[in-house]
Amino acid sequence: MDFLAAYDAIPQSDAARRVALLRQHMKTGGPAMLRELRTERPVFATPVGVFVTRMPDVVEVLSTPDVFTVGVYGPVLEEALHGPFMLARDGADLHWHDRAHAQLMLPAEDFLPVRRLTARLADDALDRAIATARAAGRTTFDYVQEFAAPVAARVAREYLGFTDVPEEALHSLSQRVQRAVFVNQDRDPEAHAAGVAAGKELHDLVAGVIRRRAAAASSPGADDVPDDVLGRMLRTVLPPGTGRPLDEERVNHQLVGYLIGFQQNAAQCAATALKELATRPEELARAERLAAEDDDTAPFDGYVWEALRFHPFVPSTPRLCVREHVLAAGTPRETRLTPGTVVHAHMASAMFDETVVEEPYAFRPDRTPVHNMVLGHGAHACVGKYPARAIVPEMVRRVLLRPGVRPLPGAERALDHAGTPYPQHYTVTAGAGAPS
């Protein structure tokens, strides 16, 4: 039975069953269900909020922060970070100030150096994983645990400046915060408490790093401080009158917030992009050929972003409607929304809106980036987009340069979440020791 027929057959009074069916379909029948919603009920009111599934409407929600705020997860995010953060605020309430600061700290000029850093760390991780597998008499290794997660954490250490924080702590603590803030929509108290405690641990670890870095900066030989994002933040003095200064405590919130925006996203995207490519052998072969092109990586990168359109890290982001608003005004789907309504901007659906995106189900690596919402959209679109555009494709590229490292034939889709919301294991072959 189609989703909507099954949903409508449940009495409106039985909200719990309607929500259970909705969640089950979102999980297992995502694309077919979203296609049905886009066609039949593009603005879909449910007991857990209004799902907005067409591209122009998702753009409208995400670009109108004075109506649709991040109030759904903002307070939990700040509780976990133990202080204010841009992704928890809107407009003149700190958002534009801290976002402008972040854009200066994460500039477009970082693209090439971060790409080179990622290449080095990824090659090293692949060498280690292959050598470890061989030494143990194995022919495979775990792509998530031995490659994607540690490479992302090492980038966080060297680029963002989590200097001497253990990489395992960066990965597992950021996962707990991510889960509590963005996944735990029912606000399960245990997951919430775990996230807040993990955020405190990260805060305290970073406070130690900042103290050591500040002490080193005032000692002889201080010129020799690393040019990482933390170093930039500690050196930056904002002109008077440009809002709240970023003292050490606020720098702490910024840095930990960047980690929350980065670590799980990068680790998962490196896995899902490989999965999507590996399940399309012809596209994989083309991507492998392009991976060898060092001079211009843009054509290769198109394969990675197109692969992620089929499996984005953030499929949907919630917003809180704080003023009466007519969504999609003047169209047949025009809907009046009242304050207090939770609105889900479904980016994974929007990227397949057949009224806007040409042949949405075809794999087309040369699509306009305008139709790719993997890095979000609008007021809160990813402020780390320049490093993200270097890190994610380069992690995948270093793998494709090794013909012996590929998902197990027949198990290309076998990402193992081990009962969590994040991929935990993905078995790949440990064939070649050196890049091709």
Ligand code: HEM
């Ligand atoms: C690695 C791949 C990445 C992906 C897939 C990704 C994805 C996203 C998405 C979808 C959003 C929008 C969230 C929403 O609207 O609710 C976002 C926002 C954000 N991202 Fe990323 N991101 C990545 C990397 C990074 C990096 C490297 C950083 C920083 C170093 C970062 C920092 C942030 C921050 C601070 C925001 C909030 C911006 C604001 O509130 O204005 N992200 N990201």
